[in-house]
Amino acid sequence: MQVDENRWERTETLVAVGKKMFAWGERQGCILVEDKTDGHVNVVKKDFDQEAPTSDLYDSIKIEAIAAMMADCFNQLDPPMKVKFMPCFLYILAQRPNQPTVRVEPLIFHHDKAKVRAIPDLSELERDTLSAFELFTYHGSKKAFVITNPSRVGDMWTEPEMHSVDRKLGGARNMVPASPSTPSAP
Numbered sequence: 001m002q003v004d005e006n007r008w009e010r011t012e013t014l015v016a017v018g019k020k021m022f023a024w025g026e027r028q029g030c031i032l033v034e035d036k037t038d039g040h041v042n043v044v045k046k047d048f049d050q051e052a053p054t055s056d057l058y059d060s061i062k063i064e065a066i067a068a069m070m071a072d073c074f075n076q077l078d079p080p081m082k083v084k085f086m087p088c089f090l091y092i093l094a095q096r097p098n099q100p101t102v103r104v105e106p107l108i109f110h111h112d113k114a115k116v117r118a119i120p121d122l123s124e125l126e127r128d129t130l131s132a133f134e135l136f137t138y139h140g141s142k143k144a145f146v147i148t149n150p151s152r153v154g155d156m157w158t159e160p161e162m163h164s165v166d167r168k169l170g171g172a173r174n175m176v177p178a179s180p181s182t183p184s185a186p
Contacts, residue, residue, distance in 0.1 A: 003069045017033045030044070043105050044091070046102060061090055064085055067147045073136075073140060074133055074136045086156040087105070088104065088105045108154050114152060115151050130150075134146055146163050
């Protein structure tokens with residue numbers, strides 16, 4: 001995703017996808033995938049919900065791309081702790097039935113994923129960095145959106161939420177609640 005140009009970049013590659021999941025959570029399972037052109041091994045996140053719309057995947061990657069761009073801007077201010085989002089992207093598996101679109105992330109060994117604020121021994125520095133980053137995204141977007149509530153994997157953040165005023169950014173992954181309806185007169 002090229003955030004600054006608001007466009008998707010598409011390249012072709014040859015991959016070998018594993019046959020079995022090696023890890024799983026409540027919503028997704030992990031399958032190894034090797035990029036045959038450069039030898040990198042990544043992880044396909046397979047959603048257990050077969051009915052989930054493909055647009056949700058695109059929205060999640062777009063939110064992460066925006067979060068990574070905002071992190072780069074935040075880090076230019078030389079904060080005590082830098083913010084880094086895990087790189088992620090999509091594969092369209094063209095030779096599979098129905099050409100499924102899947103989320104792909106780097107393979108990281110020996111990690112636990114947890115929402116940053118839910119980490120019991122979270123350092124004061126990371127807690128303050130998260131609050132500062134959220135506020136930075138709000139002001140940096142001219143109060144149009146805030147990036148919030150990421151998870152941490154190793155020393156990177158991933159899977160943030162986005163709350164935007166116009167609810168257009170991030171599609172279904174935009175976590176702004178619907179406006180309450182105006183109560184009718186008695």
